[in-house]
Each structure stands twice: as structure tokens, then as C-alpha cells.
Amino acid sequence: MLRTPLYLGKTPHLAVGVRIPEVFLDGILNGFKDKSTAGGVMLSYHRETAPEYVINAPPGAYEITRGHTGTSIHRYIELSAAKAKEKGVAVEIEADHVSVTASATDAVRRITGGRAVTKLSDREVEKVLEYIRDEVREAASTRNIYFFTIDTCELINHAADQVTNDEVSTLFKDQVGDSSLLDKYLGVDVSLGGLRLKFDQLEVKRIALKLYRSVEVLERIYRIIREEVPWEFGVEVAFDETPNITDPKELYFILRETTERGVPVDFVAPNVGFQKREDYTGSLEELYDRVKVYSSISALFNVLLSFHSGSGRAPFSMKGPGVHDTIRRATGGLFKYKVSGVYFELLMRLMARHESSRVRRFFEEIYDEVLAFLEEQVRVRGELYDETLARLLEEHVRLSGIQGRYLVDTPLFRHYSFVALNLRRDGKRFIREGIVQLYEEEPEFKASVDREVRRLTSMLVESLGFTGNAALVRRNV
Template sequence: MATYSFGKLQIDPATNPSVLDTGTWDAEKIASLCKKLPTSFYEEIVQRSNGRQTDPNPVAQEIACHTASVALHGGAVYGMLEFADKQTAFVMIGSEVQDILDQALLTTNGPDNKKVVIYPTTARNLHAYTRRINIRKGPRALGAIPRLGIGVRHSQTVWPGIMSAMYKGDFSANSIQNSVRELHLLDTLVSGTPSRVNHLFSFGPVKEGHTGSTFEGLYTQGVLEAIKFPEFLRYGADADHLQVKRGSEGIERTKKFIDAARYYSFYTLDVSDILDYASLTTFSSKQSVEYLESCIPNQALRSDVLWYHKKKKSLGKQYLQLDEGQIGRFVGKYWHALDAIEKLYQYIDTLKDGEAYDLELSIDENPPHVKTFDTITTPAELLFLVDEIRRRGLPITHLAPNFGVEKGVDYRGADGLGMFEQRVGTLHKIASEHNMMLDCHSGDDLSRETRRLFKRATRGNIHFKISPSLQSLVGEVVEKVEPEFFRFWWKDTLRHTKELAQMGVPFAIHSLNLVKWAGEMDKPSSKHLFFKEFCYATLGERDELGQFVNRDKFYSFSSDFKTEMDAVMEERILEVAGDLFEPKISL
């Protein structure tokens, strides 16, 4: 195993995908290898530009050019090379050197007096390649297209099965997706900075970056995988749950994540932490007026806001009209959060410089002291929110309300599934009439019956996010194919869960009790609830020096594991998509 140093981080990038912002980490080696390639290899790449994506890959000296990557642009042929050590590089073959890609590693003579130029597959070059050379290979804003949001905690391990499902089912997905809890900034790893800790309702403290991947690296590796895939896919890249926190840092820290995700196509802004939940429990007119006056001190603006939201609005066969008390309470809950969204939108818009993107407002989560079912989003609340978004001119394309969906369990609201379906349908109607798409987060633990409820209530026009359940699926395949490693993973998860239980984390205590009562504390199983919910901690664990402890082991499994994983992942993703969209299955 080769080890490379990147600042204070020491890794073998081949067994640590989705960390670096490049697929080329040894430039001298790549230049040296390409210098020795025969002209016939480059001739074959040129020939592939007139063929099909599924034609065989040109190969020479253990270096392959992915036929699916070959594209013509401005009279030049471009392609992506892959080397025996898993590095990648772009090649350009043409009469003139173009200025689309940068940081050339080698310029040499090619076939028919053409130039051959080798470039690194940096995030910047991947973005340029997918925006200007081979547009259908890159992530893009998909607008109101129904899709899955697929959290990829195991990145390279799960993408082949996911992409195969997307192609066979002919559906769209944000197949590059993880949250701020799951991803690092690359600078955090390079500088050896300890991980920050977030608090997740019922799950206790969660270290940021627990997958070991980075925002920059996940984009880079995900696009590399899509370029290699032998078909075109409709996919996006979601920088998920970009949290806006209370305190002195406020939106400034969020901007750092946005900078790292500058090439993503979808941004989920999570303002749950800065909402004023207490405002909706206020019922006196005096307090409602106080919210209005404190949040909107300008009298002219306050009058304008009241006039705008007091207008009668149709809701199917019914009409809804907010009174001043309701408006005051909603202003109290959302005003400062929407101010933050407005600033972040302006920041993203400047950064993207005219490039299309999707923007989501997430209010689905709640802080530890607030119960999920105390903050379910009502039709009146959503109506205020979408109208205020429209009044401010914010280009929100997606909205994730609090449906009452919880992590770890199927829907268990006291209203029952019938009323739940009716409520989802009403929220969908409000959002769709404002040209927004609803997004259901934490859909992992919902039963097939509940998923199908979402399809009926929204007529399949839904954005549906999953993530932890796919890590559990990896655990099941590891248990089956790599049992020795699974025992290690299970024991390490048990250790972590016990630590959380000692801190008083309710879900950790409950899930451990289930194993104790079943008499299975010495019987490792991927079916144990504690393993399903807390197995995330082992993957990206770092030592006191900031080095990964276990991560390379998760990317060093056998070919038998890969074959099984691809098939199982494809089956699961097709099942979820089928419950939601009725995808077209093409085998």
C-alpha cells in the first residue's frame, strides 16, 4: 500500500476515495507512464469518438481509456484514462491545445501530427469537462423532476449499484449526496483539525465527517464514477443539510461549506437550529404583535407583510385566510431564518456565476428539546412560508417540511396513515402551486406502505431522501461475504453505542436493551437495531493525530463482495424508486 502525505493527512488515496479534490495524486508518475504509451493507443481513442459508449475500452500497458468518457469538442477528442493504481487523468488529442482544462502534466506528439495533452482530474477540471466538453456526464440542476436523494456514506462502494438502478429504472437522483454531519471540509483533514460535534435528536452527539469523505472529494469521486458509467444518467450533487447555526459564526461557517461545494448542483439549507419554535405556542394578541414589531421594526415593511399575508388564498375547494395573530407567530418563528436564507442565496448565486442550481429550504429537523410531533408543519404554516418566499423573490425549488417522519421508525403519528396521507396531499398541493417540490427527509425507515402513501398523495411528484439504510445494507453484505471483518465492525459499533448509552442517549439505551433482552450480546448480527443506527461511527474514525483508523479497510474488500454489493444495492434502489415513481424497468 502506497502512502502519500497531504499536509498532515497520510493516506493511500486508492483505498480512501472521496477524500481528495483530484483523481490524480502523483503527477510525475502519470506523466512518465503516458510518455511511454504507443501512438496506436491514442489512435484508438480517436476512433472511439465515432462509436458507442458501450464499445470496449482502449487499453495499453495497464492503462485504460474509458470509452464512455470519450467526447468531441472544438475539433479535439477528450477522454479519461485510468491507471493500475486507480489514478485517473484526462487526455486531449487535437491539432491545437485548447484552454478548457488546466495544469497540463504532459504535452507530446500524437497520431496524424496532433498534440496529446494529459491533464489531472481535479475538481476544477471535472467541472469544466462536464460543463463544456461532455455535458451529459455531469451533475445538473433538475428542477421539479421527481427524484431520489441518495446518501452515499460508502461512496465508491455503492455507486455502481446505484447508477445501474438509475439506468435500468430510468429515474433521476441526486446520487452525490451527504450532509455536513457526514462530510469534512478537505482543509479539516489536511490541517489535522479535530472534528466538530453535532447533536442529533434521540441519537446524541455525532462527529462531523463520520464517513471520512469531504465535500470536495465526494463531488470528485462521484463525477469520476458517472463519467466511467457506460450510459448517460440524470443526476445531481446535493450539499445536504448545510446547517445555519446560532451564535457568533452564524452563516459564515455555512459559507465555508458552500465554498467547498461550489461545483454541486443542489444546496439544502437547514435552518432548523435558528427557528423560534416557542412562537407558535403563543396565543395572545399582544405577544403576536410583539413578534411582528421586534422582527420587523420598519412600520412600512410590517404593513406590507401583513397586507400580503392577509389575502384570502384558495386551497382546493376551500379558502384559507391568515389573521394578524397567525402572521405574527409565523413571523416570529421564521423571519430571522429567512433573512439568513436570503443572504446565503445571494452568496450561492454569486459563486455559481449564472450556472443553474436547485435550492432547498429544510425545516424537517428539530433541536433536542423540541419533539417532532410538536412541530409538524401545518398547511397554514406552509402557506405562509411559500408566500413569504415568493414575496422575497427567493428561488427556492424544494422545501422539506416536518411531515412527522422520524429516524429509526415507521410513521407512528396519532393521526394514523389515512390522515397522514391527506396532510401530505394538502402540503403537496400548496407547494406545487408555488412551483416548489416537497422533499421527504429520513425516508430510510418508512415501510413500503408508507412510501406508497407518498406516491399517492403527491402523484409521484416527490423528492425522497435516504442514507443510513444504505449503510445498513452494506453491513448486511459485509456480514455475508466478509464475516471476519463484520465481527470487528459489530464489536466496534457496540463499543460506541455503549458510550452513548452511558451519556444517557435514549435511542442507544433502547437499542442495547433489545439485544440484551434477546440474549444476543455475543451474537453479532447486522439486524440488530443498535448496529443499523450507530454503525456509522467506525468508517471515518480518526485518531488523536487526525489519521483514519479503519477507513482503508472498508475499501479493500474482495471482488466477491463487490459483485454481491452491486446486485443488492441495485435491487434496493429500484424497490424504493418503484414505491415512489413507478420507474420504467429496462433490463
């Protein structure tokens, strides 16, 4: 009998966000089964999911972005484990983006094109680590969590890139102070195809100044997980939510520092140039070369690449022509690929054009509620307000005047419709509850959702080259 859920190790696979597990799990797991593939199911901590005490708190107790799916850590894990057992699918349940961030809203801004506005003090970091322990404890209480992606991007000191050469040494001494780093990295001389990894003293100091605090806290998060989870689990390091494409030397530094600190990294996610919910439109040749370098560096530490921001401009766009094939070739097929918001986007599109008037009317209610909320956020400069939101709202209103109401494919609706699941009425998440109710009560709607989610999952698995990987898992279990 297949043991599931389980730790997949370094098995290449697709990992999928299950924002509304009651609605999405059937189609996702059937898609996995159709392609004889093992896969991951996940939610992002701090933003998509949260401990039950956050989910059950009254409106306004926490930011609307924290646990914004309305799905608790305990619930998504338990539902995923039960459904995987029912269908006999090898599944790894993951805690995605276990993040150090002062604000879930700042975390969301990083992925909607805005900028985080809070710089974390040491005291704030300690408070966040306490919250992370709560998250991990709830996950561990299910005894079905097998993977953790750790994200300390918010602690990267991007100002180090702008520091003058004269200032670097002083700041390195004051803020890092680990002189052993110089001997360690000045001795590096690695040839990787057309790239030679070699550091000079200023580079070591500047990179350490930029990344050292982030790596230190990453190790602390791993220790928290290790204390709370007494069984074998996997670890991914996420450094993708940064303003710039990852420098190869910085990737080398991150992997060397984490592995030497005893963090057993399975996957690492650099910023490869992907944008959330957008097709990749850059040069495929440049993408190949970049990914090839990252893959070669990661291989030095027995680590595989993970690709975040895997959703494209539309649910079935596959990130753009040739993209999946390019990363398959550059990595030799040894990688992990993550998608999440695309399934909710697909759901909104299905509801907008569904034959059932009940379904369409509820979509229109969702649309109106989301738009009204965002307009109010801009008007009062609420917690989600920033220049990006204001600009996208203005553009959305302009397009609506030309194309009519209920536009599901504008950047505003695609990037901000996530708030729908956390909007409250009389204390209840009426939109989330309404979607689940429709799914359970409208057979044709359920059938269309299951069919399209299954089709999307199958297409992703096939396009990424993960078909049949369940055989690898069976040999290793």
C-alpha cells in the same frame, strides 16, 4: 452525448446519499440505469461531509459527527461525476442539508431522536455562515455541483407556539418588527379543496415570530451560494427536521417569504410525519390528505414537495406498505424522495452474514468498536451523550443478553453505527479504509454489495414511480 452531471430542474426523482462513494456508486448508478432514470447523489453538509481541511484534520480537532463519513465535499462530487460519465447516467450532484447549526452533533441529535442543546446567537450564526461559504466554495471548485438543499431548522423559534396571546404583539414588535407582514397575510384567502387558508392577526404575528429569523438566514445562505456558483443550480428548502408535523399555514408562509425574497425554490421538504429509519405506521388516509394539502400549497408557488427520512425500518421495507403509493397519488407523481443511511445499514447487514470469514470478522470488529465507543460516550458523558443514547444503549445491552452479540437491527446500532466511518486508529479512519479495501480485494464481497445496492436502488425507483424519467431530462437538455 448525454451531459452529466447536470441540473435536473423540477424533474421528479430519487436522491441517494453516497456515504462511501467508492463502494456505493457502482450499484446506485447501475440501479438508475436499469430503470432508465435520472437521479440525484448527495451527502449532508456539516454532518456527513465536510471541507477537506476538516476531513484531513487530526483526530479531536472537530466533533466526530462533522464529516462523519470521512468523505470530503470535493471527493464525493468528483467521484460521483466521474462514475456518472463512465456509466452514461443523468445525475444531479447535490449539497444536502447545507445547515445553520452550532454543532454537527446537535444536527445528528435532531435525526436520532434526541434534542439539540444549543441556541444560536447572532455571532454564532455569522460564524456558521463563514463555514458554509467554505463548504460551498469547495463544492463549486469541482464545477460539478448543481443543487443545494438549505436547512435553517435550528433557527425556528418553537417557543413562539407557547407564547400567550398578550405577549405575541410585544415580541413581534421587538423581534420581527416588519408590520407589512400583517397587511400581506391578512389579505390571504385561499381555498384548497377542503382547506381554507386564512390568517388572523395573532396567527400572522405568531408564525412570523416562529419562522422569520429562519427565513432571513435562509435567504443569506442562498446569496452566498449565488456568489460562489456562477452557473444554474437548483434550490430546496428543508423544514423537515422539526419536532412536529408542519402546519399548512407555516408552509405557506415559508414559501411566500422565500420566493418573494428572490430565492428560486424548486422543492420544499415539510415534516410530513416520517421518522428516520422507521416505517410509517400512521393512517395512510391521513398521510394522503396531509400530503395533498402540502402539494397544493407548494403548487401555488410552482414548487414541488421533497420527502426526507425516506428510509424505512429495514433496507427493503419501502417505508411501509402503501406509503409510496399514497404519496404518489397525493402529489400526482410530482415529488422528490431522499434516502441515505439505508445503504450503510444494508452494507452492515451484508457484512454480518457474508460467507467470507474475513468480511465477517471485520464486521465484528466494526460492531465491537462502535459499541465500545458508545459505551464510553455514555460513561464519560461525551459529545454524543444524551438521554436518548443512554436509553438505546441500555436497551441494546438487554437485547444482547437475550439474543446474543452482533445485533445489527437494534435502534442503537441502526441509528449510531454511522460513527464507525470516523473512528480513528493511529490517525487513520481504519474502518472506512478497511471497508474500501475489502470491497476492492474480495471479488465476492464486491459482487454482493453491487448486486444488493443495485437491487435496492431499482426497487426504490420503481416503487416511487420514477422509472423512465431520464426521457424527461433528455427532452429538456
